[in-house]
Amino acid sequence: MKEKIYTIPVNDAYRSVTGCPLCELAAQVEKSSLDYYLGASLMEPDVRTSTNSTGFCGQHLSKMYNMEINRLGLGLMLHTHMIDLKKDIGTALSAAAPPPGSFLKGRDRDYKKNLDKLADRIESRADSCIICDKISTTMDRYLDVLLWMYFEDSGFKAVFISKNNHCLHHAALLLRGAARHLSQTQANEFVQVLARQENMGFDEMIADIEWFTLKFDYRNKDKPWGNSKTAIPRAISLLSDKGGINHDI
Numbered sequence: 001m002k003e004k005i006y007t008i009p010v011n012d013a014y015r016s017v018t019g020c021p022l023c024e025l026a027a028q029v030e031k032s033s034l035d036y037y038l039g040a041s042l043m044e045p046d047v048r049t050s051t052n053s054t055g056f057c058g059q060h061l062s063k064m065y066n067m068e069i070n071r072l073g074l075g076l077m078l079h080t081h082m083i084d085l086k087k088d089i090g091t092a093l094s095a096a097a098p099p100p101g102s103f104l105k106g107r108d109r110d111y112k113k114n115l116d117k118l119a120d121r122i123e124s125r126a127d128s129c130i131i132c133d134k135i136s137t138t139m140d141r142y143l144d145v146l147l148w149m150y151f152e153d154s155g156f157k158a159v160f161i162s163k164n165n166h167c168l169h170h171a172a173l174l175l176r177g178a179a180r181h182l183s184q185t186q187a188n189e190f191v192q193v194l195a196r197q198e199n200m201g202f203d204e205m206i207a208d209i210e211w212f213t214l215k216f217d218y219r220n221k222d223k224p225w226g227n228s229k230t231a232i233p234r235a236i237s238l239l240s241d242k243g244g245i246n247h248d249i
């Protein structure tokens with residue numbers, strides 16, 4: 001039996017959400033993480049150690065700032081994070097300039113590689129984010145539980161089979177999960193179901209977008225919208241949601 005703290009949210013999301021259920025789960029993890037890091041935990045020494053070294057990506061910092069709560073805490077956290085960053089990146093930058101060129105061939109020919117390496121290191125510090133990490137590890141747990149429930153819980157399987165709105169990002173995540181957790185025979189069944197549902201979702205989306213465009217024709221002006229009114233934002237979600245992070249569309 002898998003832990004209930006994971007099975008319950010997966011079940012709830014699949015039974016109640018109209019959009020991509022995995023986006024909804026990711027959005028929930030994101031929200032509780034944002035609350036956690038802006039809450040009392042912010043002053044705990046071990047939390048500060050990780051906020052100092054890992055920090056947050058730009059998107060999650062903006063979200064925290066825009067929540068308009070505990071800006072003092074956010075300021076204190078950013079202050080010590082910046083000090084950590086300067087010690088690491090500032091020091092590395094100071095040592096990064098290659099010596100001037102010399103007539104002696106072969107000297108310092110590694111300088112291009114070294115500059116690229118430092119650029120990689122700076123980018124990875126800019127992107128490193130405790131909340132993105134938390135979303136990704138929790139989604140891995142959900143994925144494990146989801147695949148387990150699909151084969152062990154016929155009620156859940158029926159609900160999963162009825163869903164045709166996984167976004168592209170999460171369709172890919174499900175395939176990776178199938179590769180990691182399922183036997184070949186299980187993968188045979190699961191991937192066929194996923195393929196059929198995903199294609200049904202594409203067909204519906206294609207028809208809805210087409211009707212959206214046809215509604216611009218004056219002859220269709222008074223005909224009902226059907227599902228087409230929301231076709232464009234739904235298509236954007238399907239194409240661009242990264243684990244539910246763009247869920248404000």
Ligand SMILES: [Zn+2]
Nearest residue numbers: 020023167170
């Ligand atoms: Zn999704």
Ligand SMILES: [Zn+2]
Nearest residue numbers: 057060129132
């Ligand atoms: Zn992030």
